[in-house]
Amino acid sequence: MSTAQEDLTGRARLRDAAIEAFAAQGFDESLRAIAARAEVSAGLVRHHFGSKEALRAECDATVLERYRRLKEESLQAEPKQVFNQLPGSREGGVLLLYILRSAREGSPAGRQFTEQLIEEALVLLDQAVSRGLIVPSRDEPARARFLILQSLGALVLYFALNPPQDPEDFTTVMQDYYAHVALPTLELFTEGLFADPGYLNEYLASGAAGIPPAGPAGDTVSR
Amino acid sequence: MSTAQEDLTGRARLRDAAIEAFAAQGFDESLRAIAARAEVSAGLVRHHFGSKEALRAECDATVLERYRRLKEESLQAEPKQVFNQLPGSREGGVLLLYILRSAREGSPAGRQFTEQLIEEALVLLDQAVSRGLIVPSRDEPARARFLILQSLGALVLYFALNPPQDPEDFTTVMQDYYAHVALPTLELFTEGLFADPGYLNEYLASGAAGIPPAGPAGDTVSR
């Protein structure tokens, strides 16, 4: 990772400090606090970035790009596995926290990230279906969207309700999370929930299924 | 609802205005903005509540209590159905928004609300299992926790990513949400996802299932 060499230019140090501060403390962290974390003066933010908003934008882009890189490095790309090993390194943990916070705030970065996850999930699901590992759906894109919304949402909520007291040990929270959801997830995915297909058949018979929800199909989460 | 009579005492008007303001604009809404919404002076907040924090606490309690009342009024108490009809009235919509925001922030109110939902879900699931409607789980409390975390988390995330442009039409967003998730939910619940039980069996054989996650069992979401 890039923090290996410790003496970066002030601009890079500010950017990295901002990412860490945003991840640990939220996006309301003050410029002065960020500058202090980077051990530079507050005015330098303006000098290099012009405004806090611009700094935030650069952080967003950097995080997204680093996440992409980390994901490609670990070649097995199933989202859950990525998330699972993401917080293994310190950088990965910061990235994860930053991303979850972005999603939680509904920022453009969060939206973009979610969209990306959904696309990847759709590809993976299609592959798994064609290999016979996963049962087909009547609406594959809707299922991909749904599954990401559920799993990402659960993670976001879990982190909101159980914030790591020490902003460093996201790893612990992450492990707790998986320890909690592993069994129910596997049960639900292999055995379902309903004992009989009545509800689904009712819904299908009602005709609501034929109507694609609304809006131009394919965007992140409707709207 | 209590806003039926329009001339309430300043205290009550402030409380209700704060609830609406928090729901629509977030908990960072300023005291002055809240006072303006209630058409009173800002100082009155201090006079009646002492501090913004205390006002917030009273709003939390009021919302929780009103939600409870609304839920009991509509006797069919399955969580999803409650959520579905909650935004039917204006008050219900405000309440829902307030609650989702609380959960998203991880505030005590959000935590309490989530906990409450999990307990209710556990009861309902147990009933449904004993009536043969739902397949049993190897760990019912974990499943209840998991299902609420997933569904509530998805809703929170959906609202974060698709905020209603007009803070009033949560109804539209809500309908969009259900239109999107209805089919995938029913499919997943009746047909599952995995074509064969290999993953689950692997997990069970690994022995991880026997170890209840961690910490004193039964709290909201671990920890």
Added chain:
DNA sequence: TAGGAGACTACTCCGGTGTATAGCCATTGG
């Protein structure tokens, strides 16, 4: 009818925030 309590407002105060300006200092290129 006088007194007092409480609802309510206008105004002040203080701290924190993002933004802006002016200048220092080192490195560099002519």
Added chain:
DNA sequence: CCAATGGCTATACACCGGAGTAGTCTCCTA
């Protein structure tokens, strides 16, 4: 050697937030 560019700091500014103070008005009561 010297000027100029750019990284960087110190300081100031304008603004807005919650909190605090003093005083007015109104209504109830003794």
